[in-house]
Amino acid sequence: MLSYLRCIEENCRLVQSAARDAQQCGACGGLLDVQYDFDPFDPDALRAEWHQRRLSGEPVDRSGVWRFRELIPFMAPGARIVSLSEGSTPLIGARRAGWWAGPVHLTVKHQGNNPTGSFKDLGMTACMTRAASLGVKMVACASTGNTSASMAAYAARAGIRALLFVPYRQISGAKLAQALDFGAVVIEVGDTFDQAFRLLRDIAPELELYLVNSVNPFRIEGQKTIVAEMLEQRAWRPPDYIAVPGGNLGNASAIGKGLQELRALGFIEKVPRLIVVQAEGANPFYQTITSGSPDLMCVDNPDTQATAIRIGRPANWKKARRALQWTDGVCESVTDDEIFAAKQVLAEDGIGCEPASAATVAGVRKLCRAGKIEPHADVVVVLTGNQLKDTDYIVRRRSEENEGGQRLRVDPSLDSLRRALDQVLAAPAGLDR
Numbered sequence: 001m002l003s004y005l006r007c008i009e010e011n012c013r014l015v016q017s018a019a020r021d022a023q024q025c026g027a028c029g030g031l032l033d034v035q036y037d038f039d040p041f042d043p044d045a046l047r048a049e050w051h052q053r054r055l056s057g058e059p060v061d062r063s064g065v066w067r068f069r070e071l072i073p074f075m076a077p078g079a080r081i082v083s084l085s086e087g088s089t090p091l092i093g094a095r096r097a098g099w100w101a102g103p104v105h106l107t108v109k110h111q112g113n114n115p116t117g118s119f120k121d122l123g124m125t126a127c128m129t130r131a132a133s134l135g136v137k138m139v140a141c142a143s144t145g146n147t148s149a150s151m152a153a154y155a156a157r158a159g160i161r162a163l164l165f166v167p168y169r170q171i172s173g174a175k176l177a178q179a180l181d182f183g184a185v186v187i188e189v190g191d192t193f194d195q196a197f198r199l200l201r202d203i204a205p206e207l208e209l210y211l212v213n214s215v216n217p218f219r220i221e222g223q224k225t226i227v228a229e230m231l232e233q234r235a236w237r238p239p240d241y242i243a244v245p246g247g248n249l250g251n252a253s254a255i256g257k258g259l260q261e262l263r264a265l266g267f268i269e270k271v272p273r274l275i276v277v278q279a280e281g282a283n284p285f286y287q288t289i290t291s292g293s294p295d296l297m298c299v300d301n302p303d304t305q306a307t308a309i310r311i312g313r314p315a316n317w318k319k320a321r322r323a324l325q326w327t328d329g330v331c332e333s334v335t336d337d338e339i340f341a342a343k344q345v346l347a348e349d350g351i352g353c354e355p356a357s358a359a360t361v362a363g364v365r366k367l368c369r370a371g372k373i374e375p376h377a378d379v380v381v382v383l384t385g386n387q388l389k390d391t392d393y394i395v396r397r398r399s400e401e402n403e404g405g406q407r408l409r410v411d412p413s414l415d416s417l418r419r420a421l422d423q424v425l426a427a428p429a430g431l432d433r
């Protein structure tokens, strides 16, 4: 038994065979971890092997998830992998954003450069591979948008039907379009993600639906490989901090698990501190952590323009709390205006992303201002989604903020055009605004 499922609750720890997937502990209903009996690694030899695989043309080696398959050995060697060549995303310096946020040494790990445009693809290749190996006929998820786009693509590839539950009129047009394009059936139900998710969880067993939300522990396994990839790109020098936005808190959980395992296996000694950033109108985890409450302080009507993190009852909060404990991490909360400011500054560096992703940079700035991050710290922020995922947001906010003269309507005469351009050229550009 190389891999098995184990309940994360301290006073339960029930071990279940991974032969049939479960979403929660059969005894106490707690979240499950995929655990492995790892043989001792020679970290140097394995690093060299991972590096070597980058030259390979095999799909399993080209994937930024399966290239690190020794860290996620839940499939038999040689098993069929459902992959779209996910991962291998760039790590980019962001000098202006780093100056604005700190000053800190800021780099972004851009997960928007994934096949469907978000980090969800890392988890989806893992759990869809799993679903295919179990002969699943239909997969389902509730989603704020990106999970659905990703599920639809990987399900199509695996030849599995996909059923999507989304809150009515609450997800971005681009994400909905992706899911439809890949042939998913879309069920609009409820007003919030939390409602849609609860209904799906209740009905899934009856319809024998295989859930691919991040409560599926195999999603977390795929997502945790981001840590290995990022460290490899940094020649295995850990940063001081890694920041992620927090919605359902799967990503924070995955990064925490990845860091903890890489330390236990001898790949790193220093563990970066994890920073989880939530939007002020949807910050149940922030409230829970800062108050020290033993129970989740739910937000009943989550509200933020960063729709990817508009979640009031994050299912993975206990795993994320554990990740903060493992990494001596912190949680921060930022307003929608702070998120927009951070997104604008990233744009000054030529880096586009979703609003939810930019929350990380806003959070870093706030923690620096509060003296909780030291000046010139080495910070990696995970940009979770692609710029084009929510163009309505950009057009709306950039048209409001028009003092920089970004959108001008000009009469079709040379005189008016000259006057308008004179005005534009006289105005200060970029960060001087």
Ligand SMILES: *Cc1c(COP(=O)(O)O)cnc(C)c1O
Binding pocket: 118, 119, 120, 146, 147, 214, 245, 246, 247, 248, 249, 250, 251, 252, 308, 309, 354, 356, 357, 384, 385, 386
């Ligand atoms: C899903 C998502 C998040 C939130 O991630 P969780 O794992 O749910 O905390 C943040 N940003 C984007 C772009 C996402 O798609």
